[in-house]
Amino acid sequence: MRGKIERLDDEGLGVLTLEREFHIPFTTPGDVVEVRRWRRKKRRLIATEYDVIEPSALRTEPACPYFGKCGGCTLQHLPYKEQVKFKSERLSNLLGTEVEVIPSPRIYGHRNRIDVVVSTRGTGFRRRGTWWDAVDIEECPVFGPSSAKVLRSLREFIEDHRPSLYNIRRNEGFLRYVVIREGKFTGELMVNLVTSEGVLPEAFPEYFDYADSVYWSVNRTPSDVSYGEVRRAWGREFIREKLGDTVYLIHPNSFFQTNSHQAVNLVEEVAELSEGERVLDLYSGVGTFGVYLAKRGFKVEGVEVNPFAVEMARRNTELNGVNATFMVGEDRDVKDLAEYDTVVLDPPRAGLHPKLVKKILKDAPENIVYVSCNPKTLKQNLDALLERYRIVHAVGLDMFPHTPHVETVVKLKAKV
Numbered sequence: 056m057r058g059k060i061e062r063l064d065d066e067g068l069g070v071l072t073l074e075r076e077f078h079i080p081f082t083t084p085g086d087v088v089e090v091r092r093w094r095r096k097k098r099r100l101i102a103t104e105y106d107v108i109e110p111s112a113l114r115t116e117p118a119c120p121y122f123g124k125c126g127g128c129t130l131q132h133l134p135y136k137e138q139v140k141f142k143s144e145r146l147s148n149l150l151g152t153e154v155e156v157i158p159s160p161r162i163y164g165h166r167n168r169i170d171v172v173v174s175t176r177g178t179g180f181r182r183r184g185t186w187w188d189a190v191d192i193e194e195c196p197v198f199g200p201s202s203a204k205v206l207r208s209l210r211e212f213i214e215d216h217r218p219s220l221y222n223i224r225r226n227e228g229f230l231r232y233v234v235i236r237e238g239k240f241t242g243e244l245m246v247n248l249v250t251s252e253g254v255l256p257e258a259f260p261e262y263f264d265y266a267d268s269v270y271w272s273v274n275r276t277p278s279d280v281s282y283g284e285v286r287r288a289w290g291r292e293f294i295r296e297k298l299g300d301t302v303y304l305i306h307p308n309s310f311f312q313t314n315s316h317q318a319v320n321l322v323e324e325v326a327e328l329s330e331g332e333r334v335l336d337l338y339s340g341v342g343t344f345g346v347y348l349a350k351r352g353f354k355v356e357g358v359e360v361n362p363f364a365v366e367m368a369r370r371n372t373e374l375n376g377v378n379a380t381f382m383v384g385e386d387r388d389v390k391d392l393a394e395y396d397t398v399v400l401d402p403p404r405a406g407l408h409p410k411l412v413k414k415i416l417k418d419a420p421e422n423i424v425y426v427s428c429n430p431k432t433l434k435q436n437l438d439a440l441l442e443r444y445r446i447v448h449a450v451g452l453d454m455f456p457h458t459p460h461v462e463t464v465v466k467l468k469a470k471v
């Protein structure tokens with residue numbers, strides 16, 4: 056079956072419409088493709104065997120040698136301008152109004168974190184479409200040169216000490232992940248080795264003596280996750296990152312916005328859209344928004360379900376010498392929302408809890424700044440909130456170049 060790709064779907068796969076609709080990975084509008092095999096997945100037909108017969112004039116050469124094999128940056132064959140256009144069109148269609156997407160200030164070297172699989176299948180990233188295979192990598196261009204340095208050191212350590220490597224199918228072996236994090240504005244580097252239960256050779260930290268912080272964490276479970284219980288640490292307890300004038304501490308077990316250069320624009324956007332005096336930072340994490348807003352004179356209270364994130368938010372508050380209160384709590388249990396001039400919402404991908412949506416509609420705080428990493432749940436929540444709110448501003452920020460993901464910030468005002 057042969058035809059021309061006319062558009063990209065929400066996940067960035069090319070769409071070919073013949074008598075049925077096919078979704079074809081790594082293709083772009085204008086490509087002429089021949090599809091030989093496909094499989095049904097989540098009610099879509101995904102091509103598994105196909106050729107690009109005539110490449111589209113839109114294509115560009117991917118900068119990464121692992122493109123197409125690694126499960127990460129699936130849009131590298133699209134020029135960056137086209138990636139941003141695709142995200143802007145997607146958000147505009149969804150929200151029914153023109154939504155501009157602010158491009159990432161950097162499109163390589165921007166990621167401040169990578170989670171590298173260390174396994175019998177290789178040291179690198181999961182092979183696209185598999186949960187068990189890995190593609191060996193030497194450097195990750197979206198992270199930058201220090202990934203090459205850390206991976207070289209890790210390979211030297213493996214060669215010298217021959218620790219066993221994890222086999223995920225059998226749940227056997229010692230080394231499982233290495234997580235590399237870097238403060239892009241501070242240059243500080245963290246290496247966190249995640250292993251199964253076992254003995255780590257004493258010499259391990261010597262291989263990473265250039266890193267500011269080295270951790271060994273243990274994940275005893277069969278779950279394929281890149282964190283564990285901290286067993287030992289060397290060097291600094293935290294590395295730091297800076298967004299504008301605000302400094303944040305990073306710990307191996309804490310989340311931080313992964314694109315620091317664009318996170319500067321994100322916190323500034325949220326600050327510009329916040330009004331009044333009292334702000335609730337709901338889903339506050341490590342206080343990324345709350346601490347930045349407190350620095351701008353807002354009276355901030357944060358609520359977050361993860362106690363460790365709350366502890367980090369408190370430390371970040373102290374570090375920046377500001378006044379803000381962070382509490383452990385559930386989204387649906389927040390008290391009277393009408394007490395706040397602005398409520399900042401940054402929920403996980405699943406969006407707002409239905410009880411919270413009801414509460415917002417009942418209390419109707421005057422200003423809401425909704426930060427979303429999932430356009431689908433954003434749309435569902437907005438559909439409900441628009442009963443009492445109107446959208447006064449919507450903008451996309453490309454936090455994740457070369458992927459189909461996009462962050463959206465929507466300012467809502469209560470209708471009078």
Ligand SMILES: C[S@@+](CC[C@H](N)C(=O)[O-])C[C@H]1O[C@@H](n2cnc3c(N)ncnc32)[C@H](O)[C@@H]1O
Pocket residue numbers: 310311312337338339340341342343344358359360361364384385386387401402403404428
């Ligand atoms: C997208 S992150 C945002 C973190 C933070 N705003 C930031 O930028 O670093 C979503 C946060 O919501 C928290 N969370 C998830 N479910 C929650 C719930 N039911 N109630 C409160 N917080 C929740 C997660 O722990 C996570 O920190």
